[in-house]
Amino acid sequence: MYKIEDFDKELLTEMLKKMILIRRFEEKTAQMYGLRKIGGFLHLYIGEEAVAVGAISRLDLKKDYIFTTYRDHGHALAAGLEPKELMAELFGKITGCSKGKGGSMHFFDDKLNFMGGNGIVGAHIPLAAGAALKIKYLEEDGAVLCFFGDGAIHQGSFHEALNLSKIWNLPVVYICENNQYGMGTDFKRVSSVEDFSVMANSYGMYGEQVNGMDVTEVYSAVGKALEKAKSGIPVLLEAKTYRYKGHSASDPAKYRTKEELENYQNQDPILILKNKMTEKNILTEEEYIKYDENAKKTVEEAVKFAEESPEPDLNELYTDIFI
């Protein structure tokens, strides 16, 4: 287990900035959704920032790959996709990362091996194994991170992909972001086990639970997991986390108590890292405020860019169906 002392200031600062950016970006998207600038489903990542940032900070996106779910804003920002292009995508503009054809659930970037944003629960899990097969087939050095929620872990696609990953010894790390609720359903009501990491045992893989509210713990666990995966043992991590908002922007989340939410907000992932860094004397309040202001500015610029960008031409309806 890593201690905070094992991390250098630069890495921690980078991770802190990314988590703040995700938080501010998501708050702004909620606001824009309220103003009807953004339509459809909007699944916010607030509260879960440490998982994407801790895990993705481990990657080299020249050779590693990311697959994720419809709750993909946090992963995209953590991977370094441009906030402007993401906001423009949410606004449905041609300058968006998917030309306004994907929306909130389908962020993509081929330069950063960001393989989407998938809208069907669990459907991307075999895809992640497929990218891992390519790495192994071409004898490359990379690995794949596949994020999904507690709702997806019971899908057949998850179990089929795990079995295939193990029999082919694919370099893939599956990260179940257990945010406790599959839409409105407490995961305990629909799960045969409460510790999802044990599911790895069924497939002869390595499994581990990790505190998804602490970015340093995620970073450490994913580092170890990537090494195992590259050695031919795929890994299942269960990151225990919590989403502060409803399943999507239209969900008032009445299925849980205010106390439960407050309890998690007291162990906020940004707060945890901020306190650790402050204690270690590598972060001042002034610096923190500056990072936060910078994030807000970035998000404001993203909104301006999205607002001013043109809509796709009507002809775009017919492009990108076939290559």
Next chain:
Amino acid sequence: MPKITIREALKQAMDEEMDRDNNILLMGEEVAKYNGAYKVSQGMLEKFGDKRVRDTPITEEGFAGIGIGAAMAGLRPIVEFMTFNFAIQAMDQIINNAAKMLYMSGGKFKVPIVFRGPNGPAEYLSSQHSQAAQTFFAHVPGLKVVAPSTPRDAKGLLKTAIRDDNPVIFLESELMYSWEGDVEEGEILIPFGEANILKEGSDVTLISYSKPMKILIQAAGELQNIGINAEVIDLRSIRPLDEKTVYESVKKTNRVVIIDESWPFVSVASYLGWLISKNCFDYLDAPAEIVTSEDTPMPYNHRLEIFAQPSVEKIIDAVKKVMYL
């Protein structure tokens, strides 16, 4: 010119393409050690090794998805379904991921993959193993759907499918694997979207694809005997569809019968019938007729299962109808 079976033609196509491009691999149930459930991949494991010819567990959704993910990342997989009846297990992967990835990503991620295997009824297999699944796939924008009826087309279309940067549904037939035909040696690439006129005629146009082509030829022969000169068109690819060849023929013969192994309701036949009635309305001397499988699940009983499918007799009856005979 060498005479080979469709089975051998398909193998030659995969073999030649895998020789040409190391990024092509074959995966599916029983494709490697067993040499293919229908022996299409006979000898390929031995030649290419288990890295490029991979047996999978019986998890269609899982291995279809792995193929799609590998294609997104740069490989060019050929995924064999033991039959397209089992591809229904993988429908989510094919429709939601393979067909839509290029679109949803704004053109960023292509999916060069071939899903191939036998489709349509064989014999004595009852309802779950006898489906003609083309309609399911042809409905979806983003998928190409091809269905050869001869060894030469099988080879030339499969090679084109493997080189295509889009997902291609390649429909074969269990009963067709042993059909023989002339196939010249060397490179054969048949472009998609080009129908083949198997027999020229002047009185009525018969259109189909895949296995029913055999009964179209028989029907055309019997019609000749009663003085009706039928033109016979093999569509070869359903998406893209060669509308031009169809319209030119119908404008010449003024009468058309479309034969389709799938069910009639919203089928390739019914859609093509509408296209023709829209685009050749002034040329038609009778409404377009369709001959499809009966609108029922497939029974096991042989007499019933034969009765459920298109036949020479049904085609001739339909021709007589459009000729008011």
